[in-house]
Structures are given as C-alpha cells and as structure tokens.
Amino acid sequence: MSDYMFMLESHLSPDQNRVLSEVQAAAAEAGMSVFLTGGAMRDMLGGFAVRDLDFTVEGDALKLARILAKKTGAHIIYTDERRKCAEMVFPGRVTAEIAMARQERYAKPGAPPQVAPATIHEDLRRRDFTVNAVALSLSRASRGLLIDPTNGMGDLERKELRAVHGYTLYDDPARILRLVRFRVRLGCTLEGKTAQQYQN
Numbered sequence: 001m002s003d004y005m006f007m008l009e010s011h012l013s014p015d016q017n018r019v020l021s022e023v024q025a026a027a028a029e030a031g032m033s034v035f036l037t038g039g040a041m042r043d044m045l046g047g048f049a050v051r052d053l054d055f056t057v058e059g060d061a062l063k064l065a066r067i068l069a070k071k072t073g074a075h076i077i078y079t080d081e082r083r084k085c086a087e088m089v090f091p092g093r094v095t096a097e098i099a100m101a102r103q104e105r106y107a108k109p110g111a112p113p114q115v116a117p118a119t120i121h122e123d124l125r126r127r128d129f130t131v132n133a134v135a136l137s138l139s140r141a142s143r144g145l146l147i148d149p150t151n152g153m154g155d156l157e158r159k160e161l162r163a164v165h166g167y168t169l170y171d172d173p174a175r176i177l178r179l180v181r182f183r184v185r186l187g188c189t190l191e192g193k194t195a196q197q198y199q200n
Contacts, residue, residue: 004136005144011044015092016053023055024138026067032059035120035135042131046156053096056123061085061100082115106171121149128175130155130162162191169197
C-alpha cells in the first residue's frame, strides 16, 4: 500500500472507507479506471477533514453510478447529462460525486462548455485551481499513484491559490466565488497571474 493510500484511509471515516472500497470494486468490475480527485484530495493533502468523496472515472460515470446505487443502496440525488456526473448519498450519509474524466471548451466567457470524454491527465489540466487538480489512482494496476500535473501539492504546501490556466476565471466567472471561499477556508494567498485575472 502506498503512503498516500495509508494517508487517505486514515483521514476517512469508517463509512467513507467502505464507500471507497465499494467504488473501487464496482469500477474494476466494469473495467473502468477510477481516481479520487478534487476537494477530497485537496482536503486530505491539506490536513483537513474530508467532507465529500469526489471520484473521476475514465468511462461512463452515469453507468457506474447506477451500478453503485443497485449494489449498495445508495441514492442518486442529481445527474448532469452534459458533464456526465452524478451526486450520490450512500448509507451512512456519505456524499460522493461520480464524474466522467472530461475536457471542457468554452465558445465564449460564461457560455455552457462543450464537453468531451478525456483521460485523467486531460481532466486535471482543465480544472479551476491547481489545488483541485490532483488525483489518486484507485485502479488495481496503479493503486496509490499520485497524479499532479500542475504541481497542486506544491501550491498547497505554500498555501498559494493558482489558476490552472490563463482563462480560468474568464471561462466561468462563478469560479470567482470559489476563489474567495478557498482563500478564506485554506488561508491561501493568490499567485500573481491569478490575482491579475481576479482584478480584471
């Protein structure tokens, strides 16, 4: 077991660990690669309690959500057909998102994105901030492998909030609200170019 898997399992409640195992098993049975991503990784690496589990799959996330609901008694409370993701509540009140690894292209700022399936690396590079662009493989062949293409771990250690790319806040202005929330919650400063995007 990798150090990251040990760190993860020690940060999760027994119910969250059970859900982690159920998602890993269902994804393996369906032949999908699955990763823990987003807020769950940010919170674990930042030393915070993990509130929600965020899973990203290379494959049909909505199919996996339906499989999990049938096998575990979880409830699907919301689905987004465009982004191919589902919000779920598992027994024990564990909340989780199951999402397809995807690319998003914006025709103009604030427009709904055009979504296409992607690899986990492409998915992480389209995210909002580097601290949210870290993944941990839960697949059998690479279990415990940390994927961090934008150095989100370094930014977490420095307590610096950095946009993944130069159009992060222009593409989706609602991300400004997330930026403010993360600054307060994580105690982060803004990286220079990100601060410039914010001011603009």
